[in-house]
Amino acid sequence: GMRRIQVGVTGMTCAACSNSVEGALMGLKGVAKASVALLQNKADVVFDPDLVKDEDIKNAIEDAGFEAEILA
Ligand code: 9UX
Incomplete structure (x- = not known):
């Protein structure tokens, strides 16, 4: 199934x-x-946890030049 995080x-x-930021995330x-x-x-992200991990989401945002923190 899909995973959704804030x-x-x-x-x-x-x-x-x-x-x-949206472009960086959609590029994963x-x-x-x-x-x-x-x-x-805030970012609301829906992804396949078999392909992307929470940490990858955080890293993509940080690589785009922003600070990121997984909330939930
Ligand atoms: Mo415009 Mo947002 O330079 O950093 S893209 S303020």
Whole structure:
């Protein structure tokens, strides 16, 4: 089955920032949906846990230049 997590993302200051986080997440094989809420500093991510781990999600956000924390 799919896994859904919420990730706290800090450092985003404009819509281009949140778009780049979404793009980074959607670029991971196994991520089905990535929705980033700029004003809430959060990302909602749905993915196949056989292909992507929580840590990969966190790392992709950090590689894009932001801080990430898995919330739930
Ligand atoms: Mo515009 Mo968001 O430079 O960092 S992409 S503020």
